[in-house]
Amino acid sequence: MSFIVPEERKVAQGVVIPSPVGENTDMITSNWRSQRPYMKDLDKCDMCRNCYIFCPDGCWTVDEENEVVIWNAKYCKGCLVCVTECTEKALDVADELDFDDGVVRLEKSF
Amino acid sequence: MAHVHEVTIWARGVVQDKEGRDVSQIIALGAERENKFTQAFDDYEDLPDRVGVPVRKYSRISDEEIVMRYDYENENPEVVIVMEEAIVKGIDILRHMTVKGILVVNTKRPAADILKFIPNKDQLDKIVCVDAEEIAAGVATVDFSGSEGGVDATTLGAGISAPLVGAAMKASGLVAFENVEAVVMNKEALKRGFEEAVIEPAN
Amino acid sequence: MAKEFTYSGCAASAQACAMAKVEVICSYPIRPYTAIMMELVKMIHNGELDAEFVHGEGEHAQFSVVIGASASGARALTGTSGVGMTYAMEVLSPIAGGRYPLQAAVADRALDPPGDFGSEHTDVMTARDQGWIIGWAETPQEVFDNHLINYRVGEDENVMLPQFVCQDGYFVSHIPGKVSVPEQSQVDEFLPPYKPHNPLNPKAPYIHAPQIKPNQGPVIDLQRAQAHLNTPKVIRQAVGEYNQIMGREYSPFLEEYRCEDAEMVIFIMGGHARTCRFAVDALRQKGVKIGMVKIRFVRPWPTDEVAECLSKFKAVGVVETSTSYGGAMKGGNLLHEVRASLYDLPVRPLTTSFMAGLGGEVVSLQGFNYVAETLTKAIAANKVNKYVQWIGFEPDWHEFVEAGG
Numbered sequence: 001m002s003f004i005v006p007e008e009r010k011v012a013q014g015v016v017i018p019s020p021v022g023e024n025t026d027m028i029t030s031n032w033r034s035q036r037p038y039m040k041d042l043d044k045c046d047m048c049r050n051c052y053i054f055c056p057d058g059c060w061t062v063d064e065e066n067e068v069v070i071w072n073a074k075y076c077k078g079c080l081v082c083v084t085e086c087t088e089k090a091l092d093v094a095d096e097l098d099f100d101d102g103v104v105r106l107e108k109s110f
Numbered sequence: 111m112a113h114v115h116e117v118t119i120w121a122r123g124v125v126q127d128k129e130g131r132d133v134s135q136i137i138a139l140g141a142e143r144e145n146k147f148t149q150a151f152d153d154y155e156d157l158p159d160r161v162g163v164p165v166r167k168y169s170r171i172s173d174e175e176i177v178m179r180y181d182y183e184n185e186n187p188e189v190v191i192v193m194e195e196a197i198v199k200g201i202d203i204l205r206h207m208t209v210k211g212i213l214v215v216n217t218k219r220p221a222a223d224i225l226k227f228i229p230n231k232d233q234l235d236k237i238v239c240v241d242a243e244e245i246a247a248g249v250a251t252v253d254f255s256g257s258e259g260g261v262d263a264t265t266l267g268a269g270i271s272a273p274l275v276g277a278a279m280k281a282s283g284l285v286a287f288e289n290v291e292a293v294v295m296n297k298e299a300l301k302r303g304f305e306e307a308v309i310e311p312a313n
Numbered sequence: 314m315a316k317e318f319t320y321s322g323c324a325a326s327a328q329a330c331a332m333a334k335v336e337v338i339c340s341y342p343i344r345p346y347t348a349i350m351m352e353l354v355k356m357i358h359n360g361e362l363d364a365e366f367v368h369g370e371g372e373h374a375q376f377s378v379v380i381g382a383s384a385s386g387a388r389a390l391t392g393t394s395g396v397g398m399t400y401a402m403e404v405l406s407p408i409a410g411g412r413y414p415l416q417a418a419v420a421d422r423a424l425d426p427p428g429d430f431g432s433e434h435t436d437v438m439t440a441r442d443q444g445w446i447i448g449w450a451e452t453p454q455e456v457f458d459n460h461l462i463n464y465r466v467g468e469d470e471n472v473m474l475p476q477f478v479c480q481d482g483y484f485v486s487h488i489p490g491k492v493s494v495p496e497q498s499q500v501d502e503f504l505p506p507y508k509p510h511n512p513l514n515p516k517a518p519y520i521h522a523p524q525i526k527p528n529q530g531p532v533i534d535l536q537r538a539q540a541h542l543n544t545p546k547v548i549r550q551a552v553g554e555y556n557q558i559m560g561r562e563y564s565p566f567l568e569e570y571r572c573e574d575a576e577m578v579i580f581i582m583g584g585h586a587r588t589c590r591f592a593v594d595a596l597r598q599k600g601v602k603i604g605m606v607k608i609r610f611v612r613p614w615p616t617d618e619v620a621e622c623l624s625k626f627k628a629v630g631v632v633e634t635s636t637s638y639g640g641a642m643k644g645g646n647l648l649h650e651v652r653a654s655l656y657d658l659p660v661r662p663l664t665t666s667f668m669a670g671l672g673g674e675v676v677s678l679q680g681f682n683y684v685a686e687t688l689t690k691a692i693a694a695n696k697v698n699k700y701v702q703w704i705g706f707e708p709d710w711h712e713f714v715e716a717g718g
Contacts, residue, residue, distance in 0.1 A: 003703060003706040003707065003708075004706060004707075004708055004711055005706055009399065009705075014426065015426050015427045027234070029163075030200060031161050031164060031196075031199070031200020031201050032160075032200075033162070033196060033200075034122065034161040034162070034194050034195075034196040035196075036189055043186070054189075072166075077162055078162060079161075079162075089275055095196070096196040096199060097196055097199060097217075097219065097223065097224075097227070103196075103199045103200040103231075104200070105199070105200055105201065105202065106200065106201050106202070107201075107202050107205065108201070108202065108205060109155070109156050109165075109166070109201065110152075139319075149488065149489075150489065151487065151488045151489065152487065154345075154430065154483045154487060155430075176674070177588070178588065178589040178677070178678075179484075179488065179587060179588065180483075180484045180488065180584065180585075180587075180588065180676075181675060182675065186485050228441075252349070255351040255352065255355065256349060258323075258344070258345075258347050258348040258351055259321050259322075259323045259324075259345055259347075259348035259486055259487035260321065260323055260324055260327070260348035260349075260351045260352045260355075261320070261321075261324045261352060263355060279549070
């Protein structure tokens with residue numbers, strides 16, 4: 001029996017597929033946010049690293065050299081736990097639509 | 111096969127899931143009072159138990175029995191209702207729209223601020239902005255049984271769904287006001303949505 | 314007075330089981346059947362239903378808990394979907410062999426791998442050999458009715474068998490439809506209370522399922538086979554009474570749709586039958602002499618009914634929404650039993666099968682048109698080329714689509 005499977009429907013045998021490394025580009029979750037955290041007052045930040053520790057999605061990274069924390073716009077889901085846990089109240093909340101960029105626009109849901 | 115009018119509703123998972131479902135059900139029940147054939151169902155693939163994920167609900171109205179009952183998506187929405195404004199930025203809400211359709215958005219912002227995030231806005235005829243949060247006093251009911259395919263325990267249209275239905279019906283004329291009013295709980299909010307909706311051309 | 318509601322299949326299941334006054338329910342969440350249990354819990358909480366609700370620690374536990382309930386004399390309900398079914402598989406034969414007429418409400422889900430919520434009938438079709446009564450519903454209305462009919466049939470003293478009441482996940486379980494719900498008095502008239510055989514009771518002790526020796530096995534198996542031979546008559550009687558009390562028009566095993574002068578029929582089961590009706594209507598308008606035969610019970614398989622019904626046609630296209638890899642017909646489950654039923658007929662229709670709706674894919678009108686075209690060609694050539702056609706992947710499917718079929 002010969003079958004023709006259209007290219008866009010093909011699946012790896014046994015559904016064993018290469019694993020994403022570093023980031024999961026098949027599930028970009030920036031569009032889950034209605035609000036985002038932002039560094040309101042950098043002077044207040046004492047590099048306690050709470051935001052980095054508490055983020056469920058690993059969206060804060062620590063830049064030791066420049067003594068700043070860096071926010072990952074691509075995957076942040078806007079849970080705002082980092083804002084709650086920020087010991088010095090350096091982080092604050094802003095509406096996502098106040099910013100033109102930062103969200104990866106997807107063609108369809110996943 | 112008669113034309114099927116399709117309405118797609120975008121909402122946020124968990125926190126707006128029930129209100130989104132309310133919108134689809136109010137529209138369908140209102141249309142049934144006009145002896146139409148209807149469907150009102152949730153998108154099955156948008157797993158709704160994730161807080162904040164964009165989820166879809168569907169409402170369909172036709173003069174004859176709807177043949178393709180089991181679709182996973184609306185094949186050709188005419189009206190798209192967005193219950194949380196940031197959804198327009200992150201996903202193609204007008205996907206599959208082929209007619210010049212209507213977009214209804216729950217927002218305090220002016221239409222231009224919303225449209226700038228929609229690259230394919232040429233697809234739209236009109237945009238309607240309505241501040242559903244203010245009109246419904248921020249009420250958004252939650253019910254997990256309905257998310258899983260059961261029956262919601264609370265009544266329809268207690269929160270932000272009511273003004274959004276009002277605005278959508280004003281702009282589209284799909285169902286007469288008195289028919290959606292009959293099935294909605296918060297009739298005042300529905301009326302305000304209907305009357306205060308700002309309907310503008312999208313282009 | 315019956316009242317009309319808009320219910321999803323899950324809500325209809327819960328409503329039916331509540332009206333059947335189930336006494337013990339054991340649940341474990343798995344999408345898509347979960348809502349049935351959520352609805353029942355709400356009814357217990359509201360005081361509408363007086364039942365014990367036990368949360369099992371898994372599907373195996375679920376089915377084990379209801380054995381105890383049924384053995385003690387309670388009308389018991391459980392349910393599951395997809396891989397939950399296969400996890401509970403060990404317990405299925407003890408339940409059927411122990412003759413406990415409990416019920417499992419199943420909303421189908423494709424089996425892993427990988428995780429797929431879409432509907433396939435494989436989950437319960439896999440359990441055909443375990444000795445349960447098994448049947449599928451097409452609409453939420455039929456789901457509601459099947460629950461009541463199955464309790465009545467299963468609890469009949471000549472049957473005493475457990476039942477699977479199945480519905481397609483999402484298509485039937487989640488998309489609401491109109492359900493006419495009868496009065497409680499009508500349900501009570503149709504469904505008598507459960508009369509258990511020798512229930513567990515400290516005051517009159519009985520042993521259930523002791524250890525036996527091999528030579529005792531055949532007699533027990535024969536008893537179970539006899540129960541299945543007794544069942545069709547009870548189904549006919551129960552459906553007849555149900556129709557009369559509730560005002561329905563179900564035929565017990567096979568529903569024929571537009572088969573009067575049909576040359577070919579689509580043999581189908583479950584939710585996709587609804588779309589099939591529209592496809593048949595459209596094809597009839599084009600002059601194709603086609604009908605649909607919908608089967609409601611897979612166990613006990615209505616051998617004589619299938620033979621008698623299908624003998625009238627020149628070709629039968631069996632739509633399979635389940636898989637039997639490596640099977641005789643290289644595709645699904647139904648064609649094996651259809652061909653076996655037809656074997657002794659002096660004149661047999663041509664039969665072939667079509668894999669459709671697997672993984673929960675929507676079966677489109679185009680899919681049914683392809684079935685009709687394949688059957689038309691088979692009648693013209695007076696033979697079928699293949700046991701099975703995989704819709705979407707056959708070379709002639711692609712030709713059919715390109716030709717605008």
